[in-house]
Amino acid sequence: MSENLISMEAKNLTKAYRRGAEEITAVNSVSLEINKGEFVSIIGPSGSGKTTLVNLLGCLDNPTAGELYLGGRSIFGKGKRLSERDLTKIRRETFGYIFQNFYLIPTLTVMENVILPLTFYRKPNTEHEAEKLLNLLGIEHRKDHLPGQISGGEMQRVAIARAMVNMPEILLADEPTGNLDTKRSVEIVEVLRVLNRNVGLTIIMVTHNQELARYADRMFEMKDGQLCEIEVPTGNTVTRAASQRLS
Amino acid sequence: MITKFQIAYKNLLRKRVRSLLTLMGIAVSAWVLVSLLGFNQGYETSLNKDIDNMGFQLMVMAKGCPYEAATMMLKGGTGLKYMDESIMKDVAKEPEVEKITPILMSAVFDANKGESGGIAGYFGVEPKSFAEMKPFLKFRQGGWFTDTNSYEAVMGYEAAELEQREVGDEILMPEKNVKFKVVGILNRTGTQDDGTIFVPLKTTQKIFNRPNEITTIGIKLKKGVNSAPLEEKLYQLPDVQIVSLAQVKDTIMKLISTAQVMVLSIATIAILIAIVGVINTILTSVWERFQEIGILKTVGAMPWDIFKLIWIETVILCTTGGVIGVILALILSRITDMVMRAVLPYAPSGGLVLIDFKLILITLVGIVCIGLLSGIYPAWRAGRIRPLEAIRGEAAR
Ligand SMILES: Nc1ncnc2c1ncn2[C@@H]1O[C@H](COP(=O)(O)OP(=O)(O)OP(=O)(O)O)[C@@H](O)[C@H]1O
Ligand SMILES: [Mg+2]
Numbered sequence: 001m002s003e004n005l006i007s008m009e010a011k012n013l014t015k016a017y018r019r020g021a022e023e024i025t026a027v028n029s030v031s032l033e034i035n036k037g038e039f040v041s042i043i044g045p046s047g048s049g050k051t052t053l054v055n056l057l058g059c060l061d062n063p064t065a066g067e068l069y070l071g072g073r074s075i076f077g078k079g080k081r082l083s084e085r086d087l088t089k090i091r092r093e094t095f096g097y098i099f100q101n102f103y104l105i106p107t108l109t110v111m112e113n114v115i116l117p118l119t120f121y122r123k124p125n126t127e128h129e130a131e132k133l134l135n136l137l138g139i140e141h142r143k144d145h146l147p148g149q150i151s152g153g154e155m156q157r158v159a160i161a162r163a164m165v166n167m168p169e170i171l172l173a174d175e176p177t178g179n180l181d182t183k184r185s186v187e188i189v190e191v192l193r194v195l196n197r198n199v200g201l202t203i204i205m206v207t208h209n210q211e212l213a214r215y216a217d218r219m220f221e222m223k224d225g226q227l228c229e230i231e232v233p234t235g236n237t238v239t240r241a242a243s244q245r246l247s
Numbered sequence: 248m249i250t251k252f253q254i255a256y257k258n259l260l261r262k263r264v265r266s267l268l269t270l271m272g273i274a275v276s277a278w279v280l281v282s283l284l285g286f287n288q289g290y291e292t293s294l295n296k297d298i299d300n301m302g303f304q305l306m307v308m309a310k311g312c313p314y315e316a317a318t319m320m321l322k323g324g325t326g327l328k329y330m331d332e333s334i335m336k337d338v339a340k341e342p343e344v345e346k347i348t349p350i351l352m353s354a355v356f357d358a359n360k361g362e363s364g365g366i367a368g369y370f371g372v373e374p375k376s377f378a379e380m381k382p383f384l385k386f387r388q389g390g391w392f393t394d395t396n397s398y399e400a401v402m403g404y405e406a407a408e409l410e411q412r413e414v415g416d417e418i419l420m421p422e423k424n425v426k427f428k429v430v431g432i433l434n435r436t437g438t439q440d441d442g443t444i445f446v447p448l449k450t451t452q453k454i455f456n457r458p459n460e461i462t463t464i465g466i467k468l469k470k471g472v473n474s475a476p477l478e479e480k481l482y483q484l485p486d487v488q489i490v491s492l493a494q495v496k497d498t499i500m501k502l503i504s505t506a507q508v509m510v511l512s513i514a515t516i517a518i519l520i521a522i523v524g525v526i527n528t529i530l531t532s533v534w535e536r537f538q539e540i541g542i543l544k545t546v547g548a549m550p551w552d553i554f555k556l557i558w559i560e561t562v563i564l565c566t567t568g569g570v571i572g573v574i575l576a577l578i579l580s581r582i583t584d585m586v587m588r589a590v591l592p593y594a595p596s597g598g599l600v601l602i603d604f605k606l607i608l609i610t611l612v613g614i615v616c617i618g619l620l621s622g623i624y625p626a627w628r629a630g631r632i633r634p635l636e637a638i639r640g641e642a643a644r
Contacts, residue, residue, distance in 0.1 A: 117547050120546065
């Protein structure tokens with residue numbers, strides 16, 4: 001596989017927390033390679049280190065040890081740590097984030113929330129991105145509403161649009177459906193699938209839900225800080241049906 | 248595009264009551280500050296005007312308390328001391344003197360003045376020399392009397408207004424029961440002259456049984472002359488004292504400066520409280536938005552962006568509060584004037600509170616600077632919030 005197809009590469013990524021005398025290795029020597037345009041899901045029990053890993057991959061946190069490369073560029077490794085400032089630059093160039101909580105600004109309308117990132121940073125050729133995203137995510141008719149006036153599923157769509165407005169290469173989603181009911185959860189993951197297919201977006205999604213994890217191209221399971229790839233379960237009709245329906 | 252300014256002001260609208268209270272704190276302290284600074288310059292300006300409008304720089308008076316004499320000259324009052332007219336010759340011959348005019352101040356109790364009666368000031372003057380000394384006095388109606396023995400009167404603007412008199416009407420001097428014919432009414436001067444009634448000198452001497460006596464000689468100096476040597480010389484005359492209006496002004500300003508120091512301390516305290524209020528409000532709202540701010544950082548905001556965002560909020564608060572305070576000060580300046588007049592031992596007759604464009608500008612610039620300063624700490628704290636802590640929901644203070 002040629003270098004520029006690899007979106008992200010982690011080598012022996014480790015994160016240890018100190019709690020008093022005891023040391024907790026939340027992420028223990030994780031190595032993985034994610035290609036451009038892949039939809040990856042991570043499952044695992046609570047406390048297994050999923051959030052910690054995703055934060056490391058998303059450059060929200062510095063690892064204790066190990067290396068991280070983005071598109072071939074070394075970010076962490078061999079004692080190299082980046083300043084918060086440099087991390088911010090990398091983050092806004094490369095990543096979009098969504099979380100279990102939507103963190104919308106309640107005083108701004110849906111549209112204003114979506115274009116908020118452009119106040120701070122704007123990639124070229126992103127002029128019509130917001131409109132397109134609202135259409136694609138089916139919340140165009142809500143654009144002048146305040147976050148308090150729309151449903152949870154719609155709020156998460158707004159958060160997705162906000163994460164996408166600067167056209168990131170990689171979307172990190174830590175339990176994006178954690179606050180939603182089953183129906184809405186499926187809708188959100190289908191939306192992610194569409195973005196993955198249509199825009200070629202790389203997605204790393206953490207979830208507790210096996211069914212939702214199956215939408216991904218590749219599945220990983222986290223256990224006690226260690227990551228192992230597992231087969232996407234066969235008989236995966238949901239995915240195929242859904243992606244056919246949506247694409 | 249949504250600007251940082253929009254984000255900031257929309258956030259202030261989120262907690263309306265809190266923002267409003269903070270705004271009021273700033274507005275009130277700005278109001279106090281502008282009013283007090285306006286008072287500081289207004290008082291001196293009015294005092295200068297009063298003193299300039301006397302038309303003379305030195306007064307010769309019979310020996311007595313100089314302050315009393317001075318206040319009486321400015322305010323009208325009792326406790327008069329008399330000296331002989333003949334002293335005028337000695338004064339007039341000094342080379343520094345340009346003009347002199349004799350005055351016999353008198354005060355009568357007027358039972359009809361105000362609610363419980365009041366003092367009416369009658370100044371016996373020599374029309375020719377007095378008019379020359381005060382060429383700026385203009386008549387609304389009529390003119391000066393010409394005979395110093397006649398029973399004619401010139402009324403100050405307010406005196407005429409109070410008594411409802413026109414030229415040709417008669418006025419009755421209370422206590423003495425003497426009638427005067429009004430021959431002139433002065434324009435408003437904004438000084439003590441407005442409330443005074445001027446009558447001929449000789450007539451006054453007769454009525455009050457003070458033949459050839461006067462209370463005051465006003466001395467106008469030649470241009471550019473130093474008054475000190477003249478004062479020395481005049482002190483050699485028997486039983487007189489010299490009151491320099493410049494000294495009077497200094498003395499009054501010294502008395503007032505104590506009051507000024509006090510009110511400025513009050514203003515300083517008000518401003519300090521307002522600053523603490525602003526810092527507290529903004530800091531609270533930063534902690535409340537800990538996660539939101541963290542999220543702004545994940546969507547690409549640099550610490551400096553967050554800093555500006557929070558800073559703009561303080562500046563909006565302070566600027567708006569400052570503007571409201573200045574408007575309040577302008578609207579309420581008459582009330583401030585009345586309050587000051589009530590508490591001060593002596594107030595000149597002109598406006599006490601003078602708020603001009605320069606003062607407004609200085610105050611607003613000052614308040615915006617204070618806003619910028621008080622915004623620094625909350626803004627810096629907000630800028631340091633790390634996105635990771637925010638999403639973990641740790642409020643690491
Ligand atoms: N800031 C921290 N300080 C100390 N320990 C931490 C910190 N963050 C996480 N941990 C510990 O690291 C381990 C992994 O936590 P992490 O949040 O990554 O798990 P998770 O798989 O995301 O769990 P969940 O499914 O509940 O979200 C846990 O034992 C947790 O207590
Ligand atoms: Mg987690």
